[in-house]
Amino acid sequence: MSDQHISHLVAIVGAANVLLGDDTQSYVTDYRGVFRGEALAVVRPGCTDEVSAVMAYCHENRIPVVPQGGNTSLLGGSVPDASGQAVVLALARLNSIRHVDTLNATMVVEAGVTLNAARTTAEEAGTLFPLRIGSEGSCQIGGNLATNAGGTAVLRYGNMRDLVLGLEVVLADGKVWNGLRALRKDNAGYDLKHLFIGSEGTLGIITAAVLKLFPRPRAVCVALLGVDTLDAALQTFGLLRKRLGTDMTAFELISEDAMALVLSHLGRQTSPLPTSHLWHVLVELSSTANQEDADAIFVAALSDAAEKGLITDAAIAANETQAADFWLIREEISDAQTRARGSVRCDVSVPLSSIPAFIRETSDKVLTAAPGTRMVVYGHVGDGNVHFNPLRPADMTPEAYLDQYGDNISRIVDQAAMALQGSISAEHGVGTAKRDELLYVRSQVELEIGWRVKRALDPLNLLNRGKVLPELPSAA
Numbered sequence: 001m002s003d004q005h006i007s008h009l010v011a012i013v014g015a016a017n018v019l020l021g022d023d024t025q026s027y028v029t030d031y032r033g034v035f036r037g038e039a040l041a042v043v044r045p046g047c048t049d050e051v052s053a054v055m056a057y058c059h060e061n062r063i064p065v066v067p068q069g070g071n072t073s074l075l076g077g078s079v080p081d082a083s084g085q086a087v088v089l090a091l092a093r094l095n096s097i098r099h100v101d102t103l104n105a106t107m108v109v110e111a112g113v114t115l116n117a118a119r120t121t122a123e124e125a126g127t128l129f130p131l132r133i134g135s136e137g138s139c140q141i142g143g144n145l146a147t148n149a150g151g152t153a154v155l156r157y158g159n160m161r162d163l164v165l166g167l168e169v170v171l172a173d174g175k176v177w178n179g180l181r182a183l184r185k186d187n188a189g190y191d192l193k194h195l196f197i198g199s200e201g202t203l204g205i206i207t208a209a210v211l212k213l214f215p216r217p218r219a220v221c222v223a224l225l226g227v228d229t230l231d232a233a234l235q236t237f238g239l240l241r242k243r244l245g246t247d248m249t250a251f252e253l254i255s256e257d258a259m260a261l262v263l264s265h266l267g268r269q270t271s272p273l274p275t276s277h278l279w280h281v282l283v284e285l286s287s288t289a290n291q292e293d294a295d296a297i298f299v300a301a302l303s304d305a306a307e308k309g310l311i312t313d314a315a316i317a318a319n320e321t322q323a324a325d326f327w328l329i330r331e332e333i334s335d336a337q338t339r340a341r342g343s344v345r346c347d348v349s350v351p352l353s354s355i356p357a358f359i360r361e362t363s364d365k366v367l368t369a370a371p372g373t374r375m376v377v378y379g380h381v382g383d384g385n386v387h388f389n390p391l392r393p394a395d396m397t398p399e400a401y402l403d404q405y406g407d408n409i410s411r412i413v414d415q416a417a418m419a420l421q422g423s424i425s426a427e428h429g430v431g432t433a434k435r436d437e438l439l440y441v442r443s444q445v446e447l448e449i450g451w452r453v454k455r456a457l458d459p460l461n462l463l464n465r466g467k468v469l470p471e472l473p474s475a476a
Helices: 003-013 021-027 048-060 115-124 141-146 230-247 256-265 291-307 320-331 333-340 352-369 398-419 444-457
Strands: 041-043 065-068 087-090 097-101 106-110 164-170 176-179 205-212 219-227 248-255 279-287 313-316 347-349 374-379 385-391
Touching: 003 041, 003 048, 021 041, 021 087, 048 065, 048 087, 048 164, 048 205, 065 141, 097 115, 106 115, 106 141, 115 141, 141 205, 219 230, 219 291, 219 320, 230 248, 230 279, 230 291, 230 352, 248 256, 248 320, 256 279, 256 320, 256 333, 256 374, 279 291, 279 320, 291 313, 320 333, 333 374, 333 385, 347 398, 352 374, 352 385, 352 398, 385 398
Parallel strands: 041 087, 065 087
Antiparallel strands: 097 106, 106 205, 164 176, 164 205, 219 279, 219 313, 248 279, 248 374, 347 385, 374 385
16 A cells, blocks of 8 residues: 555544554454455544545545454455455444433444443343344444344344344445434335345445344243254244243254363363253243243243153253353354364254254265264254354364365255255355355346445445455356
């Protein structure tokens, strides 16, 4: 980047907020060290006006821009490519809570606010912001919106798309769209916010959002269950959904290999259950009823499942500390894989009724293709999202396993999901890792529409270039 460009960017955000050379390294690789790139500079604006000015300058000078939040993407969506031509626009300094309205049940937050900070602010106001994901201490609201984050409470509250009412967005040319409307009913034209949610920064840069708040539960019940089969797990879900209704907040599946991995990661010998099981289920109820009544309903529902032979073991959390410990087991699975190295991360969704067949048949195919693989399978089964993450055998190096089997396993898993009318990306987005697969799982018409939207909002293709949309053979 020429000294002139650097001078202009420094004039906008200050010298301390334009990083060059070695100072950019933590911004040009993802937190797992899988995706690496280079940047002309890292620019850290402190407000929407500075984002606008940076984008206007980059647009005028044809400089590509990679928006970045907490950089927790699993698919390379927040990392620049290897060309070294792009500016990384890091949004962590946009970290203000602008407004909390408990009567309207909304709060306005900036894109750089961490998910943990947003949840804490909501709790301090006596409300709940329900998005829960393992990286909440570092991921940021802007990134959560850009990827339409899901997490462990989707069953009750929905994805990030369902948790937002309005957005503020800086467009590719620096113009600012102020759509920070805190309205639940607004049919005055197109609902533009949904263009930007899930677009991974390819259409505009989200700088602030109006988030929905919910009543804080008065009662929370958590249990870890042991089941013998996937069919029993799914039948348990159906029974509990009927008994608990919308108070069932989460229903998480954990395979035997996933449990063994995370217990080792946490330095534990055994799970909270007295015996081992092929499958575990973590289930949570949250209710505005009092704790005693919620406990009675929860125990009665679990007892019904046990009497029907669906669950063979259960540990019910006796207090908040034990409930948090159960959740720690679930939430640390991803980090356990990262530290173990050598896992093939597949984030798929299939119809609920197809989950048992999908996991059984796909596991058999993976084990045939890569003998000795540890089947780390877990996820938000209540909403059809399976994290199907085959892990290298303990006696094989990560590099050898991924080189020999990685691409083939990804194909096996994704093809199996698509054969069941599923998706190759349930909640992690597309980034660069899944981009070219869209050529095979999305129609030509759908991809052409995507490119028309992209060209309308970013005609110079400067925003997160090379992410989400594959190049079409016949693109004009």
